[in-house]
Amino acid sequence: MSENTVTVKNDSRHELRELVSSQLQILLEQNNLEGVKALLLPVQPVDIAEAIESLPSQMQLIAFRLLNKTEAIDVYEHLDYTVQQSLIEQFKRQEVIDIVDKMSPDDRAHLFDELPASVVSRILEQLSPEERQATNLILGYEEDTAGRIMTPEYISLKQNLTVEQTLEKIRSLAPNSELVYYMYVVDQSRHLVGIVSLRDLVLHEPQQTLENIMTKDVIYVKTDMDQEEVARLIQRYDLLALPVVDKELRLVGIVTVDDVIDVLEQEATEDIYALGAVSSDGDNYFQTNLFTVARRRVTWLLVLLLTNTVTGSIIGAQEDVLTQVTVLAAFIPLLIGTGGNIGTQSSTVVIRGLSTDEISDLGPAKVVFREAIAGLLLGLILGLLATIWAYFLPQTDKNIIVSLSVGISLIAISTLASISGSALPFLFRRLGLDPALMSAPFITTAVDVLGVLIYFNIARLMLGI
Template structure:
């Protein structure tokens, strides 16, 4: 046993990732020579999520074979961790009864997620064949709008009654433990199933067996509605350090819970989505490199065209100033420098404002405060960069007036960009749009158009053109 222990910890030291790679290679080799018993043995000490990874890495023809090596209980857990694409492939490959067995035993929330991806026809067929209870569960979840708490909750929780003793509650927890999503958070409901309190298993364990639930439960509840945004629900769970958060319907009846492991995944996906939008990539979730290539290209193209059109304004402005440019071609030399630096100052502002709005560090009430703060920052940074720019352009061109134009422009651009970079995300959030749409590249482009305008205006003024 001690050896086993040493082994399992020393496996750690070669790092989880290397271990996963190793399992995957071994599995593939054994399947290639059709050594099914060997493959089974390799998988014994591997955790379900790692098995799922290993299966995903196999050639398509081998995936179903590998999956069939698993025991029934393990198969369900592994299946829940597979990507929708692979899940779907396995469904098509399996005997009807095997598929049904797995579908019936999956967690309702994982099943709903899979059904979202499957063709409607397949979903109807599968739904019709589920057991009565599971069918109702799934239909319930699929009835809520995408991205709401209702859609991602699990209806498998433990509910208690106020009048029960602690002993009876513990008995119920023990009985439901094998089939319910969590036994650590238990919820108290009244006669018409309205949520009235919360008890943690920890408090149940500490309490005396003869105490009633009403005596020890926490009446000070935090819950969400079925139509609450899923990210909002996950953030509440994070804020209050909960292991689960209850979901109620319009009549305040308890209909499900969201557990912490799902909340982490939601926050992860939403953040990836925000980051991708911020970089100008419209993405559905967090699996960019697993998304189909052409759908990515389409989304990226759409966005680039919009930025391209805004950029065209800059050409129009310079075109209109062609005469000025003819008299001082040197001005063109500094266009990239001014645009890059101005855009960067502004994109810094939009980055922190968008992240602040998304994580609720700031809200729209603080818009004016934030704009002022960022504008002051922009002025200070612009002053510093302006001085450096004057030195640099004088060194490059030897013309003090031009140097002055460049430095002054940089100062004005910095202030303008920070204001635009701060104000636009707030404006979008105020209008109920996603502030992340006012992402860094948009801000950069807008700042560039403004910058070119300012540049030529200042040049005309100072150079008397």
């Protein structure tokens, strides 16, 4: 399929969602409930969820109650957690049981993370014993781990079963399983000993046993593994699901690829926010209270404000130089701005490399050295251009010494910025801090303060002041 075809289909689906959202609101305003049912009948659950999310809060419950029970469960799982919480607070007792009891355990656990503890306790009491046990199992693990994103709805089999018996068992277990493409083979103590795919079952003779056709070299994760590491494994080996075992290597659940996509999106969003020195805490930024937004962003802005104060003090201390050659002040924004941009570029590629393990084979020393050379090359190119530009500025009166001071300073600052930008993420990771969140403010601090010192010291040396 060509890229243009994909783009057209994506655009068409976006237009469809917009059309459904606008028509849904119009029909609800007209109290045309039969029209709403007819409108939503051919629409996919994920698109219905987005349409409901776009409605005013007082209309969301009305639209949701017009769905049939089976469709309502699918739609509810696709809703944003804030909308899920809003709806569940308005549901009647039986509605809560009907919806939450039929949700997959991992989605239910995500929902419970967002609800008040008193509400969670009340809902848990109303669940069936099997669903309550499955949910408590997941809630018992730490957040952001494999145990927290796994589902216990999988198919496990004994190794003495034949292919024919296995296929018969799959037919009976499939309605309650999230995935039927992989079957997990366990021993009497539920230890994971192998894996069989649906393809394997189709290709082998009916009387062969699972022990003879299963893959014994199974890729698995433990319940306490970080969810981002789980996502990388599924991505690396192109799996649809990954088995999760406890400390005794007993099979307790599986992590499916759809959950991994959510994890990758969440982690990428957190990293992007962190690169801008914004703490997201996993919330939807544009639905967060503005006072909370300001509180999260002000910390690093205060750090940068203090940095700029220090930089200003350093510039003020160079009054004797600036009095004699005032044009030096004109190039300060250029130097520290360029240095800051180069440092940010270096930190961005290193942080991304750390996240994807692309630089794990190189090691910190080689990465920093590589970025230092890149910074030096950038400095030589930009320094040459800055020297020529500074020489022909009217303010410099063709002062070659001032022009060379600017060019040499830019080379030194570019190299320093690249070293800082590449080294700081490694340092912060070693200290157990988030490299993405910590690097940007510290790079700005280092480049601003040291860049100004380098510039004035080079200018003093070359001008003989």
